[in-house]
Amino acid sequence: xxxxxxxxxxxxxxxxxxxxxxxxxxxxxxxxxxxxxxxxxxxxxxxxxxxxxxxxxxxxxxxxxxxxxxxxxxxxxxxxxxxxxxxxxxxxxxxxxxxxxxxxxxxxxxxxxx
Amino acid sequence: xxxxxxxxxxxxxxxxxxxxxxxxxxxxxxxxxxxxxxxxxxxxxxxxxxxxxxxxxxxxxxxxxxxxxxxxxxxxxxxxxxxxxxxxxxxxxxxxxxxxxxxxxxxxxxxxxx
Numbered sequence: 001x002x003x004x005x006x007x008x009x010x011x012x013x014x015x016x017x018x019x020x021x022x023x024x025x026x027x028x029x030x031x032x033x034x035x036x037x038x039x040x041x042x043x044x045x046x047x048x049x050x051x052x053x054x055x056x057x058x059x060x061x062x063x064x065x066x067x068x069x070x071x072x073x074x075x076x077x078x079x080x081x082x083x084x085x086x087x088x089x090x091x092x093x094x095x096x097x098x099x100x101x102x103x104x105x106x107x108x109x110x111x112x113x114x
Numbered sequence: 115x116x117x118x119x120x121x122x123x124x125x126x127x128x129x130x131x132x133x134x135x136x137x138x139x140x141x142x143x144x145x146x147x148x149x150x151x152x153x154x155x156x157x158x159x160x161x162x163x164x165x166x167x168x169x170x171x172x173x174x175x176x177x178x179x180x181x182x183x184x185x186x187x188x189x190x191x192x193x194x195x196x197x198x199x200x201x202x203x204x205x206x207x208x209x210x211x212x213x214x215x216x217x218x219x220x221x222x223x224x225x226x227x228x
Contacts, residue, residue: 030213042116042204042219043157050214087157091213099162099170100213102147106156 002026004105006088011111012078020073020086020108028093030100034062034073035087037107043087046073075110083112117141118207118220126226132193135223139186139207145169146188147208147217148180152201163188164211195227 003025012018024032031050035043047055049064049071061074073086085107092101117140127133139146148160159172163182174180177195182188192199202224206217 033216035219040202040222040224042118042221044116045216045218048214048216089157094213095170097169099164099211101159101162101170101172102217103159104149104157 002090002092002103004088004090004103006086006105006108008106009109009111011113012075014078014080014112014114016078017074017076018078018110020075020088020110022071022073022088022105024069024071024088024090024105026069026090026092026103029066030091030093032062032064032071033089033091033102034060034071035089035104037085037087038083039085046086078112080112080114083110085109116218116220118205118218120203120205120220120223122223123221124224124226126228127195128228129195129197131195131227132191133195133225135190135192135203135205135225137188137190137205137207137220139188139205140218143207143209143218144186145208145211145215145217146182146186147206148174148188148190149204149206149219150201151204151222157204160190162211169211192225197227200225200227 034046047062088105162170208215
């Protein structure tokens with residue numbers, strides 16, 4: 001099975017940098033996704049890591065260490081609109097019928113303050 | 115806008131009733147996934163369909179069922195509803211069923227069981 005841990009809440013200041021951590025234990029690993037979700041809205045895709053290292057996309061970067069079962073999402077130059085929940089999701093092994101289940105953590109609610 | 119559509123947006127019903135939620139995937143996507151999101155549980159995977167065939171089941175109750183039609187839209191049927199079924203129900207779609215594919219989420223259906 002999969003077990004995913006991330007902090008429940010974080011607060012950061014507008015213009016600052018924040019790092020949201022995610023640790024996981026899994027019986028099989030086929031990649032890690034980060035999604036952003038504003039309250040009551042759909043999750044939107046931010047990043048995907050399958051190999052160790054850092055992936056950068058504008059103000060957002062995501063890092064993965066498979067040996068440590070660890071990832072983080074780095075948000076730079078924080079804006080008020082970045083206030084949202086950030087979901088870490090791990091893709092597990094093939095179900096045997098050609099399906100790779102995505103298991104989500106409970107999310108980290110980020111509040112950006114002026 | 116992810117290109118995934120879901121209807122209805124809101125649904126209020128009574129315990130014991132049956133409802134049907136509908137999802138249309140992005141144009142060209144063959145996979146449809148259903149998720150339930152409640153406040154205390156986070157996003158929980160329910161079921162995955164690929165090109166009309168069921169590919170994986172998650173924590174889906176026996177009272178729940180789904181299907182994917184030849185035009186690739188999908189329906190999630192919830193029966194004998196209980197108060198605890200109140201939640202946001204999301205569908206997501208992806209092009210295929212590979213491990214690295216991104217899932218794009220619809221806006222969700224908010225179900226309230228009274």
